Amino acid sequence: MNELRREPVTGRWIVTYLDRIPTVKDFKIESNEKKGEATCPFCWGKEDQTPPEILVHRKYGPPNSPGWTLRVVSNKFPALRIEGELNKEGVGVFDMMNGIGAHEVIIEAHEHNRDTADLSYAEAEQVIWAYVSRSVDLRRDKRFKYILIFKNYGKIAGASLEHGHSQLIALPIVPKRVQEELEGAATYFSYKERCVFCDMIREERDEKERIIYEDEKVIAFCPYVSRFPYEVWIMPKRHASDLTGLDRDTVPCVAKALRDTLLRIKKYLGDPAYNFIIHTSPINGHDREDYHWHIEIMPKLVKVAGFEWGSGFYINPVPPDIAAKNLLSVKLEETK
Amino acid sequence: MNELRREPVTGRWIVTYLDRIPTVKDFKIESNEKKGEATCPFCWGKEDQTPPEILVHRKYGPPNSPGWTLRVVSNKFPALRIEGELNKEGVGVFDMMNGIGAHEVIIEAHEHNRDTADLSYAEAEQVIWAYVSRSVDLRRDKRFKYILIFKNYGKIAGASLEHGHSQLIALPIVPKRVQEELEGAATYFSYKERCVFCDMIREERDEKERIIYEDEKVIAFCPYVSRFPYEVWIMPKRHASDLTGLDRDTVPCVAKALRDTLLRIKKYLGDPAYNFIIHTSPINGHDREDYHWHIEIMPKLVKVAGFEWGSGFYINPVPPDIAAKNLLSVKLEETK
Numbered sequence: 001m002n003e004l005r006r007e008p009v010t011g012r013w014i015v016t017y018l019d020r021i022p023t024v025k026d027f028k029i030e031s032n033e034k035k036g037e038a039t040c041p042f043c044w045g046k047e048d049q050t051p052p053e054i055l056v057h058r059k060y061g062p063p064n065s066p067g068w069t070l071r072v073v074s075n076k077f078p079a080l081r082i083e084g085e086l087n088k089e090g091v092g093v094f095d096m097m098n099g100i101g102a103h104e105v106i107i108e109a110h111e112h113n114r115d116t117a118d119l120s121y122a123e124a125e126q127v128i129w130a131y132v133s134r135s136v137d138l139r140r141d142k143r144f145k146y147i148l149i150f151k152n153y154g155k156i157a158g159a160s161l162e163h164g165h166s167q168l169i170a171l172p173i174v175p176k177r178v179q180e181e182l183e184g185a186a187t188y189f190s191y192k193e194r195c196v197f198c199d200m201i202r203e204e205r206d207e208k209e210r211i212i213y214e215d216e217k218v219i220a221f222c223p224y225v226s227r228f229p230y231e232v233w234i235m236p237k238r239h240a241s242d243l244t245g246l247d248r249d250t251v252p253c254v255a256k257a258l259r260d261t262l263l264r265i266k267k268y269l270g271d272p273a274y275n276f277i278i279h280t281s282p283i284n285g286h287d288r289e290d291y292h293w294h295i296e297i298m299p300k301l302v303k304v305a306g307f308e309w310g311s312g313f314y315i316n317p318v319p320p321d322i323a324a325k326n327l328l329s330v331k332l333e334e335t336k
Numbered sequence: 337m338n339e340l341r342r343e344p345v346t347g348r349w350i351v352t353y354l355d356r357i358p359t360v361k362d363f364k365i366e367s368n369e370k371k372g373e374a375t376c377p378f379c380w381g382k383e384d385q386t387p388p389e390i391l392v393h394r395k396y397g398p399p400n401s402p403g404w405t406l407r408v409v410s411n412k413f414p415a416l417r418i419e420g421e422l423n424k425e426g427v428g429v430f431d432m433m434n435g436i437g438a439h440e441v442i443i444e445a446h447e448h449n450r451d452t453a454d455l456s457y458a459e460a461e462q463v464i465w466a467y468v469s470r471s472v473d474l475r476r477d478k479r480f481k482y483i484l485i486f487k488n489y490g491k492i493a494g495a496s497l498e499h500g501h502s503q504l505i506a507l508p509i510v511p512k513r514v515q516e517e518l519e520g521a522a523t524y525f526s527y528k529e530r531c532v533f534c535d536m537i538r539e540e541r542d543e544k545e546r547i548i549y550e551d552e553k554v555i556a557f558c559p560y561v562s563r564f565p566y567e568v569w570i571m572p573k574r575h576a577s578d579l580t581g582l583d584r585d586t587v588p589c590v591a592k593a594l595r596d597t598l599l600r601i602k603k604y605l606g607d608p609a610y611n612f613i614i615h616t617s618p619i620n621g622h623d624r625e626d627y628h629w630h631i632e633i634m635p636k637l638v639k640v641a642g643f644e645w646g647s648g649f650y651i652n653p654v655p656p657d658i659a660a661k662n663l664l665s666v667k668l669e670e671t672k
Contacts, residue, residue: 002415002416002417002434002435003432003433003434003435004416004432004433004434004435004508004509005427005430005431005432006430006431006432007430008429008430008431010512011512012512013509013511013512015415015416015435020413077356079338079351079643079651080338080340080351081338091341091560092535092539092560093344093524093532093535093536093539094341094342094343094344094560094561095341095342095344096339096340096341096342097339097340098338098339098340099338099339099340099351146647148643148646148647150641150642150643150645150646151642152639152641152642155639156639157639157641157642158639158640158641158642158643159641167642167643169643169647171647171649172340173340173349175349175646175647175648175649176346176347176348176349176647176648176649177645177646177647177648178646178647178648180648188429196429199428199429200429203428203429224427224428224430225430275641275642275645276642277642277645277646278646279646298645303488303491303492303493303494304494304640305486305488305493305494305495305611306486306487306488306493306494306503306611306612306613307415307484307486307494307503307505309486309513309611309613309634310484310486310511310513310514310613310614310615311484311505311507311511311512311513311514312511312512312513312514312516313507313511313512315415
């Protein structure tokens, strides 16, 4: 018998299979082998093929030349553009505005073949710091209301370039999905006086069944209501609504949790495509008691089809406790 | 400059590109060539490989044998099962219930290679009637609150079998996406005293830019706020909240609009994968003044990536007026 599970923040229902659990082979995971190094605009020596760097960590060399270890540049083909004034108008029953925003690319390492899963802890930390410092900078622009940071890894997850990179988009509005999450969390808070995410952490720690990483500051688990097989959420254990509030002690823990989780996924599932998204509060959100920033990692193992589109339900054939057990079975070598 | 457009029902924003519009070639559409006829459980002669037929149109032969032209059976691997009582309970901060529901498959033709786009008008009409009569039947079961009808065509749209079929899932709850649409439509109605979908039809008919089909009863258009390239919505022109209220005169028009639209998509884009979903009101919805049933067709030409997942925004590189013009350029032979 399958089970329907509901998540209290967004009210999303998930159908969890309790029989016929697929193995790794059943997912027919497509190879993410990287073949495009010769023409890659994100490798050393191709710095002139991207807009100039906004933020960089370098070992040597002048700006926009080889020698860097992490590089942030504007997206050459942005979904939204940074120049101009924000204009809004009505078009019949619809609303329209011009596409003001910032769209940046965080190139995580100079080597063509190294994904977040392959970084050292120190390199992964650099990536998290880049997210924080670009967010802090863009928050000053009064036109923006939300900063969305995400990664598409692999073609079927929407990556158009192979070279490991994440993206940041600053938006002139708080997007619908974020609004829904904020409202759900606020409703929960209004009748419990507690953060729903803090309650989730408490529950995961009590049950211990689905945790795949834990240290003093950070926890990672396959949530009880996982939309996708092998979905993992990473959260700071202390309540914090915003990524930009991250302190020096927590950044290495977030980096380690993210790196280790992605490496477990890569090794157990055979390098599948995935998306991860940083869920954080809007720019003028102050310190919210009711919202808790976190990272959601979604391996792309199943197709989203008509049922999901029509209902907002998700069918997950791998119960999260099994997913956690499988991910934990991976041996990670010690890395610094 | 790109444009942000907002749809008044769900509040969804779409980023529409106004420059660099991709051509059909740019989408790199994968072939949906059908190779699995020999092992297909939906072809004539394989009736014993599916559960027995619930509804059938036949030219000859006894039940569950060849000779049929349309066949409805239970899904052999259902997401939800029809047997048992509905039980609900809380699990910490989460809610849980058992997977009660019905999951049926509408096999649209006996030939392995004929999709909805290839049906005659009479055959397409049979399909629409099957949707209506299965819905009418399942509405009587008091455990169900919503009936979702959809189609996945092609592997990347989530189809696990090649043989043309659509699906029906009866659910014990009104799903989140439907609830959102209902709430958005109700809010619009509460301050305008008009159905938002009727207003959309009025606007599309005024502008005439995006209509790809119109007859006395039904209209099909590429909506001003299209999430996906070549998205098409089909709507009855007279206000009606529920698919099951469809009358004898309108069914042939819906069938024709659906068949012709899918044929235009197939011919113009080269047989891409797609999903379509019937959006209709919940079972105990009576006749709602504020909701309007319709079909949404979404060709799968672009990947849904981190940005879409994180924001609920969609980036659509083909403005809907261009999509409509291109779809209308297809010559359809007269079919009966």
